[in-house]
Amino acid sequence: MAENLRLFVGARVSMAVVADLSGAAETLARRAQQSNLRVRWVAPATYHVTLKFLGWARPDAVGAIGDALRRACTGVAPFSFRTERLGAFPSPERATVVWAGVDDRGGHLTRLAEAIDKETAALGFDRERRRFHAHVTLGRVREPSDVSQALLPLSEQVFSETKVAEVVLFESIMKSSGSEYSAVLRIPLETAAEAARRQTAALQRPSFDASTDGSAPSRSSFDDGDDGWEPDPAG
DSSP states (O other): OOOEEEEEEEEEOOOHHHHHHHHHHHHHHHHHHTTTTOEEEEGGGGGGEEEEEEEEEEEGHHHHHHHHHHHBBBOOOOOEEEEEEEEESOGGGGEEEEEEEETTTTTTHHHHHHHHHHHHHHOOOOOOOOOOEEEEEEEEEEEEEOOOOHHHTTOOEEEEEEEEOEEEEEEEETTEEEEEEEEOOOOOOOHHHHHHHHHHHHHOOOOOOSTTTTOOOOOOGTTTTSSSSSTTOOO
C-alpha cells in the first residue's frame, strides 16, 4: 500500500521575487548570526505563498483534490501581487517564523484561498479558522526569539511582483535538512470564457485511433512523450 502524502496548495513566486528575497535573507542571516539567533533559513528555490495546508492524504485522493482545485479556480483570471515588508509570527518579539509580506489589496489571493478552503472542506479536510495572511516564509526560528532588531533595516522594504497563472498542489517531504516540495498537480487559472472555450474544444475533439484497422496502438506510438513521462534529453 502506497504511503500517505503530506500535501498543501500554494502559488510560486516569480524569479525576480526569489532573487530579491534571497538577498534579503542573506542580510537577515548575517544579522541573526551577530545576535546569536538560531534560524533555519528556507531554500530560495522553494519560496511560495501557501493557500491551503491539507496535511496527510491517501494517494488515491489526489484526483478528487485536483477536481476541487479546478472548481475553486473556475472563473479566476491570472493576477499579480507585490511582495513587501518583513515580519514574523506570532510577533517579532517572540518569533517562530520569519516572513516576507504580500500586498493583497485587490483580495485576489484571499478569495482564492477561501474558495480552495471551501472546496477541499467538501472532501473532508478541516476548514481554516484563522484569517488568511498571505506571506512567503523565509526562515523558522528554533525557539521563540526577539528578531525585531535583525528585521529592522528591511522591515519596510518593497520587493518585486509575481504574476499568478496557476496554483500548485505540492507534496511536502520531511528531511533532516528541512522540507522539500514536489509538485503533484498544476491547476491553471482561467476566466469563465476561457474555461468554456476549453471545454467546448474538448467536446469537439475527434476520438483517437492510432491505427487504420482499429487495433490498439503499439508502444512506439507513445515514444514522443505522450505517455506522461518527460522526453529523454539524450533522445
